[in-house]
Amino acid sequence: xxxxxxxxxxxxxxxxxxxxxxxxxxxxxxxxxxxxxxxxxxxxxxxxxxxxxxxxxxxxxxxxxxxxxxxxxxxxxxxxxxxxxxxxxxxxxxxxxxxxxxxxxxxxxxxxxxxxxxxxxxxxxxxxxxxxxxxxxxxxxxxxxxxxxxxxxxxxxxxxxxxxxxxxxxxxxxxxxxxxxxxxxxxxxxxxxxxxxxxxxxxxxxxxxxxxxxxxxxxxxxxxxxxxxxxxxxxxxxxxxxxxxxxxxxxxxxxxxxxxxxxxxxxxxxxxxxxxxxxxxxxxxxxxxxxxxxxxxxxxxxxxxxxxxxxxxxxxxxxxxxxxxxxxxxxxxxxxxxxxxxxxxxxxxxxxxxxxxxxxxxxxxxxxxxxxxxxxxxxxxxxxxxxxxxxxxxxxxxxxxxxxxxxxxxxxxxxxxxxxxxxxxxxxxxxxxxxxxxxxxxxxxxxxxxxxxxxxxxxxxxxxxxxxxxxxxxxxxxxxxxxxxxxxxxxxxxxxxxxxxxxxxxxxxxxxxxxxxxxxxxxxxxxxxxxxxxxxxxxxxxxxxxxxxxxxxxxxxxxxxxxxxxxxxxxxxxxxxxxxxxxxxxxxxxxxxxxxxxxxxxxxxxxxxxxxxxxxxxxxxxxxxxxxxxxxxxxxxxxxxxxxxxxxxxxxxxxxxxxxxxxxxxxxxxxxxxxxxxxxxxxxxxxxxxxxxxxxxxxxxxxxxxxxxxxxxxxxxxxxxxxxxxxxxxxxxxxxxxxxxxxxxxxxxxxxxxxxxxxxxxxxxxxxxxxxxxx
Amino acid sequence: xxxxxxxxxxxxxxxxxxxxxxxxxxxxxxxxxxxxxxxxxxxxxxxxxxxxxxxxxxxxxxxxxxxxxxxxxxxxxxxxxxxxxxxxxxxxxxxxxxxxxxxxxxxxxxxxxxxxxxxxxxxxxxxxxxxxxxxxxxxxxxxxxxxxxxxxxxxxxxxxxxxxxxx
Ligand code: FES
Ligand code: FES
Numbered sequence: 051x052x053x054x055x056x057x058x059x060x061x062x063x064x065x066x067x068x069x070x071x072x073x074x075x076x077x078x079x080x081x082x083x084x085x086x087x088x089x090x091x092x093x094x095x096x097x098x099x100x101x102x103x104x105x106x107x108x109x110x111x112x113x114x115x116x117x118x119x120x121x122x123x124x125x126x127x128x129x130x131x132x133x134x135x136x137x138x139x140x141x142x143x144x145x146x147x148x149x150x151x152x153x154x155x156x157x158x159x160x161x162x163x164x165x166x167x168x169x170x171x172x173x174x175x176x177x178x179x180x181x182x183x184x185x186x187x188x189x190x191x192x193x194x195x196x197x198x199x200x201x202x203x204x205x206x207x208x209x210x211x212x213x214x215x216x217x218x219x220x221x222x223x224x225x226x227x228x229x230x231x232x233x234x235x236x237x238x239x240x241x242x243x244x245x246x247x248x249x250x251x252x253x254x255x256x257x258x259x260x261x262x263x264x265x266x267x268x269x270x271x272x273x274x275x276x277x278x279x280x281x282x283x284x285x286x287x288x289x290x291x292x293x294x295x296x297x298x299x300x301x302x303x304x305x306x307x308x309x310x311x312x313x314x315x316x317x318x319x320x321x322x323x324x325x326x327x328x329x330x331x332x333x334x335x336x337x338x339x340x341x342x343x344x345x346x347x348x349x350x351x352x353x354x355x356x357x358x359x360x361x362x363x364x365x366x367x368x369x370x371x372x373x374x375x376x377x378x379x380x381x382x383x384x385x386x387x388x389x390x391x392x393x394x395x396x397x398x399x400x401x402x403x404x405x406x407x408x409x410x411x412x413x414x415x416x417x418x419x420x421x422x423x424x425x426x427x428x429x430x431x432x433x434x435x436x437x438x439x440x441x442x443x444x445x446x447x448x449x450x451x452x453x454x455x456x457x458x459x460x461x462x463x464x465x466x467x468x469x470x471x472x473x474x475x476x477x478x479x480x481x482x483x484x485x486x487x488x489x490x491x492x493x494x495x496x497x498x499x500x501x502x503x504x505x506x507x508x509x510x511x512x513x514x515x516x517x518x519x520x521x522x523x524x525x526x527x528x529x530x531x532x533x534x535x536x537x538x539x540x541x542x543x544x545x546x547x548x549x550x551x552x553x554x555x556x557x558x559x560x561x562x563x564x565x566x567x568x569x570x571x572x573x574x575x576x577x578x579x580x581x582x583x584x585x586x587x588x589x590x591x592x593x594x595x596x597x598x599x600x601x602x603x604x605x606x607x608x609x610x611x612x613x614x615x616x617x618x619x620x621x622x623x624x625x626x627x628x629x630x631x632x633x634x635x636x637x638x639x640x641x642x643x644x645x646x647x648x649x650x651x652x653x654x655x656x657x658x659x660x661x662x663x664x665x666x667x668x669x670x671x672x673x674x675x676x677x678x679x680x681x682x683x684x685x686x687x688x689x690x691x692x693x694x695x696x697x698x699x700x701x702x703x704x705x706x707x708x709x710x711x712x713x714x715x716x717x718x719x720x721x722x723x724x725x726x727x728x729x730x731x732x733x734x735x736x737x738x739x740x741x742x743x744x745x746x747x748x749x750x751x752x753x754x755x756x757x758x759x760x761x762x763x764x765x766x767x768x769x770x771x772x773x774x775x776x777x778x779x780x781x782x783x784x785x786x787x788x789x790x791x792x793x794x795x796x797x798x799x800x801x802x803x804x805x806x807x808x809x810x811x812x813x814x815x816x817x818x819x820x821x822x823x824x825x
Numbered sequence: 826x827x828x829x830x831x832x833x834x835x836x837x838x839x840x841x842x843x844x845x846x847x848x849x850x851x852x853x854x855x856x857x858x859x860x861x862x863x864x865x866x867x868x869x870x871x872x873x874x875x876x877x878x879x880x881x882x883x884x885x886x887x888x889x890x891x892x893x894x895x896x897x898x899x900x901x902x903x904x905x906x907x908x909x910x911x912x913x914x915x916x917x918x919x920x921x922x923x924x925x926x927x928x929x930x931x932x933x934x935x936x937x938x939x940x941x942x943x944x945x946x947x948x949x950x951x952x953x954x955x956x957x958x959x960x961x962x963x964x965x966x967x968x969x970x971x972x973x974x975x976x977x978x979x980x981x982x983x984x985x986x987x988x989x990x991x992x
Contacts (some may be wrong), residue, residue, distance in 0.1 A: 098914035101922030102906065102929065104897035111856035153973020199851055200842040271861040271869055271973050272923040320859070320923030323971050352862040397933030458869070550974045718917045718976060725975030733982075750866035750971065758964040761977040 065370035065673040066474055069131040075477075075671040075775030080630060080639070082709065082772045089778065090770075092714035095556045097318070097548070109290040110275035114345035118147055118278070119199040120335055121206050122350070124357045128187040128743035129218035136210035140194060143208060144202030148192040148342045155179040156337050158304045161328055163394055164428070165235065168527060168769035169584060171296035171328035171691045173360055174393040178304070178333050184213065184512070185393065186425045187743040188357030190330055191501040193338045197348060209448035218423040218580065220743035221503075222364065225420035229387050231395030232417035233740030234434075237398050241471060244412030249381035253372025257448040258388075260368050262809045265736035267361040267753055268430050270549075272320020275353055276332045279345030285336055291316040291577075291586035292326045293543045296580035300328050301336065314579040319549040323726070324588065326549070329359050338717035342812075343635075346522040356748030361736055362437070363389045363398050363427035367442065367704050369441040372450050373408075373495075377463040379410035384540035385443060390419040390776015403519050403789070406676055407442065409466040429588060430725055432785040435520050436792070440810060442729075443516035443793030448806065451501075456799070457515060458485050458494065458682075468678035477675035478773035481517065487767060488515075492684040501804035503634045507687055512802025518681030518703070518790035520712035521672065522773070522781050523591040527584030528597035528666035532561075532607050535659045538634055538648040539571045541551045542603070546576040547598050550722075551784050552715025557596050559712060561777055564604050566631020567648070582663055588781030593711070596668035597777030607662035608636065608768030614655040620646050626632040655694045673774050679707040679781045683794040685726070694818040696799055698728055702765040708773035708781040716783050720766040729756045730788065731795035733811050828889050830855070831899030837887050846870045846881035849896060855928050857897040861971070868970035870960035871927040871934070872896050878934025882971075893894060899932070908990065909933065912983035920974035928970045932984045935966045936991075958988055 070076045081089065100106040125132075132789045137149045158180065161172030177187055179193075192209050194203035210446050218630035226302055232239040250256055267387040277288040280324050285305065291297050291314060298312040319326055335348035350358070365811075367761070372381035388398040421576040432434070450457035460484055468475050502510040529546040543559050548554040554574055562572040575581065585595050608626040615621065615741060621636055621644070630639045652660065671677065686700040702712035703720050710716045733754040747753050772779025800806050805820035826837040830853070844886055846863070849872070850853040861869035863882045873895040876979065896923040900907040909929055912918070926936060928958040939956045947965045948956060963981060 094914050095917070095919075097922070098919075099906065100912075100926050102897075102910035102913050103901050104855075104926045106922055108858065108859075109924065110860075111850070111854075113854050198840065198843075199847060200840055204842070231948070269973055270921070270923070271860075272869055272921065273860060273970060275857065319921060321921040325972070349860070352866075480906055550922065552920070714917050715920075718920055718974075718979060721977030721978055722920060725977065728972075749864060750862045752862065755971060755973060756975070756977075757968040757971055758977050758981070759961070759968045761964075761975070763960075763978055763981075 062673055065670050068674065072676045073671050074667040074669065078379060078774045079779060080776050081563055082774065084563060088559040089563050089654045089711050090708065093555055093559055093712050094714065096558060101244045105136050106319055107241045108272055108318050109277060109288050110318065110347055110349040112277045112288040114277060114279050115349055117345040118195040118342060120204045120338060120346050120348035121194050121202040122190045122334065122354055122631045123192040123206050123209050125184045125189040125191050127184055127213045127215045128220055130184050130213050130215040131158050132182040132191060133214050134185065134212040134213060135192065137192065139208040140205040141200065143205040145197040146205045147197065147340060148193060148195040150181045150338045150341060151191065152181055154341065156340055159306065159525065161300050161304050161333060163598035164327060165798035166394065169296045169299035171293050171300040173327060173428055175330045176393045178212040178330050186423055187370065187617060188360060188425055190334060193334050193337050195342050199234050218743060220423055221740040222420065225389060225422045226387050228420040233395065233401045234421045235398060239397060239401060239417035241405060241413055241415040243471060246381040246383050246412040246414035248326055249374035249412040250370055250383060254506045255308045255382045255449065255452055256370065257452065258370035258373045258446050259445065259808055260366060261444060263440055264363055264644055265364050265738055266430055266730065267356060267755065268323040268325035268732050269750065269755055270325060271320025271322060273350050273352060274326065274329065274331060274359055275349035276335050277345065278339050280340055281450040283307055284565040287312065287314045287332060287336065289314050289332060290319050290326050291317045292322040292549055293320065294577060294579040295334065296586065297328045299825060301333065304333055304448040315577060316547065317577040318398060319547060322587065323431045323551045324433065325359050331358060352750060353748040358425065358427040360428040361752060362430035362433065365398055365400050365437050367400055369445040371445050371537065373449055373453065377453055377455055379408055379464050382408060382414045383414045383417040385414060387418045387420050389422050389427065390765060391424055392421045396427055396429065398437065399434035403435040403438045404442050405471045406469050406678060407517060407519055407738065408464040409725040414804065431723065432520055432788045432793065435789040436730060439516065439519065439789045440792035443790055444796050444808065445799040447514065447793065458489060461517060462760055463625040464792045473674060474674065474676040475773040478708060479678065479680065479769065480769045480771050481680040481682065483769050484680060484704040484706040488682040488684050488702055491765065491767060492702045493682065497801065502704060503800050508691050510691055510802040511688050512798045513686050514794050514797025514801055515682060515684050516790040516793035516797060518683050518786050520590060520679045520786040522594065522677035522776060523589040523600060523672060524594040525586055525589065525591050526669055528595040528744065529664065530597035530603040531582050531661060531663040532600065532603045532661050533661045534607060534648060534652065536657065540565050540567060542574045542600055543581040544576055544582045544596055544599060545579055545581040546592055547584040547752040548576060550586060551719055552712055553592055556712045560597060561600055564600065565629060567634060590785045595666065599656060601777060602666050603662050604662035606664040607660065610662055611651055611660060615651050619654060620644055652735045666820060675775055677773065679774065679786045681705040681786055681790060683790040683792040684721040685798040687798040687802055687810060689799060689817055691821055694814040694821055696732055696812055696817060698795065699762055701762060703766040703787065705786065705787060706771065707768060707783050708776055710768050710770050711780050712779060717766050719783045720787045721764045723785065724764055724791055725756050725761055726773065727788040727791020728795065729761065730810060731792045731812060737809055826890050828886065829893040831896060837890060840888050841885065844882055845884040845886045845887045846877055848886040849881065855896055855898055858869065859923055859926055861924065868922050868931055869927040871931040871970065873930050873934050876934065876937055878931050897929055900929060908988045912987045916979040916982040917976065918979035918983040919976045924970060924972045928972065931967060931970045937986055
């Protein structure tokens with residue numbers, strides 16, 4: 051262990067054994083007790099009218115005076131050098147203002163790679179158009195700026211590039227020979243408790259198999275885009291971003307200017323799912339704009355997104371469980387290899403679910419990274435959990451089948467009382483309730499245990515289930531500013547993001563409840579790097595991060611207000627923890643009649659407005675407690691006995707994610723995650739040409755995502771039991787929905803036809819042989 | 826050479842390469858119509874031309890001389906939302922909202938096709954006089970409009986409710 055690792059381990063231990071009261075969430079958020087507010091009621095999106103009327107402005111939709119249109123040209127080799135760039139014809143083409151290559155690009159530093167420091171946002175840390183080196187197939191080699199998009203796109207076709215290729219590692223089997231231990235969030239992806247291999251060997255019942263998941267692309271429907279302009283040495287970027295503060299800081303590093311000189315806005319984002327961070331296009335647009343001295347709009351083509359924005363990497367997982375005759379797990383082994391770019395650090399952490407899902411006598415969990423010459427892979431919805439649960443939850447189903455046990459009962463048999471690998475107490479875990487409620491509503495009892503025995507006409511019908519799980523996170527850096535005005539209204543500013551999760555609506559509800567104001571009296575501004583806070587829209591952490599930040603700012607605001615209000619206020623002598631907001635008033639919390647309205651308080655202190663800004667406490671709670679969201683996924687499939695086609699006919703997700711703040715938008719998040727999970731199960735794959743490292747299906751015509759006809763009505767229910775240690779008692783719900791779905795579908799396919807598919811996606815070629823339709 | 830966009834006559838571009846989508850977004854700043862692929866695969870750019878839905882990314886603007894184009898901005902009248910727009914809000918038929926303009930225009934055009942009795946891939950009775958808008962019919966006909974946020978259930982509820990109230 052290095053000194054840093056030792057220090058981290060000591061810190062962690064200290065946080066684990068510290069008294070609850072010292073932890074954030076040690077005293078439950080007062081909002082958990084409040085029953086009559088907006089929280090828990092279905093509220094329509096506040097930005098709905100803008101989105102349905104076409105007035106919501108996305109990144110590529112900001113007009114700027116004198117703006118030029120940009121296009122990128124991409125390398126066609128995976129590794130080597132540019133030996134010649136012929137740009138003369140392009141530069142002379144009508145409307146062209148600039149052709150930028152490594153010869154004339156301004157000198158810039160690489161973008162700091164994501165997670166390398168607190169505000170790093172780069173997908174990788176490679177030089178950006180600074181030299182002749184090519185690092186992946188699809189790397190930008192030239193930018194063309196022209197008066198119109200048509201002129202830029204045409205001119206690009208006139209650029210000639212010649213390369214000198216160098217040997218590249220583009221085959222996974224070759225890369226695997228040199229794989230190295232995976233490190234995620236500063237910790238090795240390796241966990242050993244007991245002698246799992248020996249326990250497995252000795253176990254009377256076991257499953258031991260290899261599961262594979264392919265590369266995936268996020269494919270938000272909004273293409274990555276940025277509209278940028280310089281005012282002297284100040285840079286304005288209208289971005290499509292899930293990390294405005296990170297992007298501003300990182301771009302400042304790239305251009306060698308101060309963080310404050312970069313202003314990133316991103317009010318509307320057309321989906322992100324992990325992809326809308328800092329890739330080369332924002333930097334290239336800003337660099338070209340600097341050279342041309344005019345604003346620039348750069349919207350990637352769909353192919354461009356595949357070329358320069360990484361996706362989820364492939365995984366190859368050995369999954370083994372050894373069990374006693376009563377189903378109790380003796381050994382849980384999940385080890386394997388993922389492909390990873392050479393200049394990023396994201397070893398898809400597929401072992402995360404297994405760390406806390408089940409009690410077991412021994413564990414061996416390990417992720418190795420095999421470095422390849424490819425576009426940097428990155429985070430995609432539930433990185434780790436989405437694909438890790440496929441192997442884990444398929445294996446549990448296989449074991450249940452071997453044991454002749456119901457798969458739900460097998461899971462409950464191995465339900466841990468505390469975190470099975472850290473020993474920390476669970477903050478809130480009601481997965482058994484979620485299973486019982488889900489099974490009841492789905493009609494699980496009607497499932498035929500013997501595969502292949504339920505047939506209707508040409509359709510083989512099966513049911514499967516699987517556990518969904520995703521951690522509760524809250525990242526450091528959360529902060530918010532609240533302003534209370536004389537008319538009794540409040541405004542929050544925080545550098546958070548709305549990509550469709552419902553964050554802006556939900557946080558308006560929460561803030562209104564916290565202050566005791568009507569929803570109309572509260573506004574929440576977000577999506578701007580000049581606002582307080584470092585609030586990544588990732589790890590499903592925004593709900594907690596914003597909640598804790600606003601709570602801190604609220605406390606400071608009320609403290610100040612009470613102090614200034616002085617002796618004549620009926621609230622005199624009370625502190626912020628002794629009052630609550632209700633109906634436009636501050637009230638003594640156990641004596642509600644003792645109160646004064648915000649309007650009166652503001653008049654009393656003689657201010658037009660009062661502002662407080664504060665930071666959320668350090669996020670220690672999820673080290674002290676084991677904090678996770680859970681779910682039970684139920685799926686019914688119909689596999690066609692003639693064509694091998696799999697159709698999902700019913701799906702139900704039963705969730706345990708703390709208190710649900712806005713049932714309307716939360717239900718959409720759950721469904722959206724499940725639908726992306728159906729894609730993962732049945733159709734999604736980014737095809738990678740192992741000969742030259744090029745993505746072969748860089749389009750929505752060839753990368754299939756679920757469409758209307760693929761998606762049945764999806765039932766979602768939840769326990770709604772608050773997590774006493776989370777702000778508002780709530781967990782973020784953006785990622786849990788995709789987890790467990792792959793296994794639920796695969797288990798249903800097995801139940802339908804007796805074929806165990808361990809290699810996603812479950813396409814016809816994998817079901818047909820079992821049906822005897824092809825050899 | 827002119828084209829009518831949401832009731833206003835507008836000059837066509839002199840550059841014949843300009844797609845109808847880019848005319849709207851880049852040349853006229855009517856950015857309600859979205860670009861998700863620029864190659865006919867996502868439906869985000871769907872607009873109505875004389876009431877029929879088309880993919881504006883696959884259409885050259887000059888081909889539409891003299892025709893009437895309705896975009897999402899033209900669905901609402903005098904700032905009042907079209908009932909289908911309101912139904913999308915009520916049923917949470919979107920998350921990020923990027924596919925939404927295309928879904929809306931597509932649904933309006935789709936319902937006209939159903940009224941005209943145009944069959945789809947899932948229509949059983951090709952000889953039939955009228956089409957019943959079952960869930961399958963609706964989903965099949967809307968399958969050219971991708972929603973990566975997965976708001977499909979809400980979209981289906983919204984269109985179904987709207988179709989019922991306007992029967
Ligand atoms: S932008 Fe026209 S179909 Fe995708
Ligand atoms: S609402 Fe985001 S793509 Fe449909």
